[in-house]
Amino acid sequence: MSLGFGRIQANALAAVGSFLTLPVTLFFAWLSDRINNRGLAVSIAIATYxxxxxVLRVAQMHVDxxxxxxxxxxxxxxAVGYxxxxxxxxxxxxxxxxxRSISVACDDRY
Structure with a gap:
């Protein structure tokens, strides 16, 4: 709504990013299996994010x-590809x- 869209339109548009997480996650999973190096795949996914x-930070003030x-x-x-x-x-x-429990607990996403 902060971009000037109505409530219903904003909710519908917000779902697009969430929908894109599925192909992004599948792509990085495929890449991980293809290169057979999980650490590198995680690093590439995080670097891409x-x-x-x-780009968002630099460009958002200059676009419609x-x-x-x-x-x-x-x-x-x-955001969640990795x-x-x-x-x-x-x-x-x-x-x-x-x-494993300690490693998962130390990840700030959980």
């Missing part, structure tokens, strides 16, 4: 509301259940 955040919507949609779509790979990486690299 950070680049999108930087539809471009802002596009920027925010991209950021929201990329979570499933990161969890798989933790599961594969931790030696026991206690270590």
């Amino acid at each position: 950070l680049i999108a955040l930087i 509301k539809w471009s802002k919507f596009g920027l925010w949609t991209i950021v929201n779509g990329l 979570h499933p790979i990161h969890n798989a990486w933790i599961q594969m690299n931790c030696q026991n259940a206690a270590e």
